[in-house]
Amino acid sequence: DAMVIQNPRYQVTQFGKPVTLSCSQTLNHNVMYWYQQKSSQAPKLLFHYYDKDFNNEADTPDNFQSRRPNTSFCFLDIRSPGLGDTAMYLCATSPRDRGANQPQHFGDGTRLSIL
């Protein structure tokens, strides 16, 4: 049973055309993350939510935004995608408790191509 679901799996869009990626979870986890992973590189954290508290990484580009309307859903909006934004975008969740042995659970990712 899929627990972290990302849609779409593949997305092709034009340079400068806004795009939204979605993530939903059935785990009822407090924390949701968005990572960007370019080819042969490490996943790079873009931002994350503790419940509704939004935490942006310092080097996340300004044209990347996120929304979390409820516990189950989180969206990544790219307002004006550039060619350099071609990447796999990974959504992950975890419980809030930092001290526990709690791995992050990843969705299958959305492979985004900017043409």
Place this chain on the structure above:
Amino acid sequence: GQNIDQPTEMTATEGAIVQINCTYQTSGFNGLFWYQQHAGEAPTFLSYNVLDGLEEKGRFSSFLSRSKGYSYLLLKELQMKDSASYLCAVRDNQAGTALIFGKGTTLSVSS
């Protein structure tokens, strides 16, 4: 600062044992994770270490030395399906529950 290093590529044959090393530098270490990622797929959790020593889980084991900033993932009785990228990730207190990933080690298993 935060830095995680692991070899880029490794090769091995079916049935063999392979050890993938990871060294890290963080200011507030709070756990180390190993993930497996097949091409085009999401990372899947393999193991977690927060105390020094060896954690064994079937064919996979992971070791941690906090004083040396060092971990390894040991894969025994390699199978073709173990061909994948193996990501070392560290949880840093300054980053909350978020993980800092290494670039991954691509393991190729041949027959």
